[in-house]
Amino acid sequence: MSKNSDPERNVFLNTIKENNLKFFAFTIDLESEYAGLIDRTQNEIFKDLDKIDEVLSTLTSLDVKITVFVMGQLFELFPEVIKLMEEYHCEFEAHSYTHDYNNPDSEFEIIKAKEAYFNYFNKYPKGYRAPRGKISRQGINYLAKHGFLYDSSIFPSYFPNPFRYLFSNKDIHYFNGSGTMEIPFTSITPFRLTLSISYIKLFGVDFYLKLSKLFSLNPVICFDSHLHDFIHIESSFNMLPLYWRIPYGRNKLKGIEYCVKYIKQIKKMGYQFCYMSELYELGEKVLPSSNG
Numbered sequence: 001m002s003k004n005s006d007p008e009r010n011v012f013l014n015t016i017k018e019n020n021l022k023f024f025a026f027t028i029d030l031e032s033e034y035a036g037l038i039d040r041t042q043n044e045i046f047k048d049l050d051k052i053d054e055v056l057s058t059l060t061s062l063d064v065k066i067t068v069f070v071m072g073q074l075f076e077l078f079p080e081v082i083k084l085m086e087e088y089h090c091e092f093e094a095h096s097y098t099h100d101y102n103n104p105d106s107e108f109e110i111i112k113a114k115e116a117y118f119n120y121f122n123k124y125p126k127g128y129r130a131p132r133g134k135i136s137r138q139g140i141n142y143l144a145k146h147g148f149l150y151d152s153s154i155f156p157s158y159f160p161n162p163f164r165y166l167f168s169n170k171d172i173h174y175f176n177g178s179g180t181m182e183i184p185f186t187s188i189t190p191f192r193l194t195l196s197i198s199y200i201k202l203f204g205v206d207f208y209l210k211l212s213k214l215f216s217l218n219p220v221i222c223f224d225s226h227l228h229d230f231i232h233i234e235s236s237f238n239m240l241p242l243y244w245r246i247p248y249g250r251n252k253l254k255g256i257e258y259c260v261k262y263i264k265q266i267k268k269m270g271y272q273f274c275y276m277s278e279l280y281e282l283g284e285k286v287l288p289s290s291n292g
């Protein structure tokens, strides 16, 4: 709706297309199991470092560059997981402090997330992702106030947040003309299905591969995943409410297999892997300068 979003969109997309660029940023949201749907203290998944190692090793063997959005508390609770991810050259950004759906972008969550990040790395995060993609204009203002350069929360699709972001800009843009950049998740087809491993598991990888060939994919892809998409812990799964066990139960053991299959196809299509910070830099170069 912002008056500069359309020209921005054209400038961004045209430049990317003219230069024949194709980028794929792989992201992991590191948070309590099943996004806290069981209990925000359910953290069994972080206790088996060998399994996490296996996932990271498989992904990076395909040359994928991984950006991890970390729920701040995990820096304090499971620093060994962060350490392991550092060994695989992951890039890190902030994913709130407690992953509370009621306070996805409150100033408290943003400050605490930044502090926890700083206490671990001795530097500040550049990017923020709000739990369940729930970023508000107020949240964007807090991010700017606390020195964040970009947000990556918006699903320009029907779900999550039905209709809320449906008509929002699908490309990298400055949030309503502010100085904070938005790097939205990628959706595919005119039906705007979210491109993430949870959705690929839900509908099947062959279906997603077919759609990705039939409809032209965005030349810049921000792909989402979680550790629980790759590592299945039956006891945690059984704690989910029934209506969540149905979608999460589909192809529950096939996360990594499907992901590898999809990524191999992406590589064939000429995409190069990049970190989210590289998408940010690309946006900075290509977009008309903002007022920020």
Ligand SMILES: [Zn+2]
Pocket (backbone or CB within 6 Å): 029, 031, 035, 095, 099, 130, 131, 132
């Ligand atoms: Zn999350």
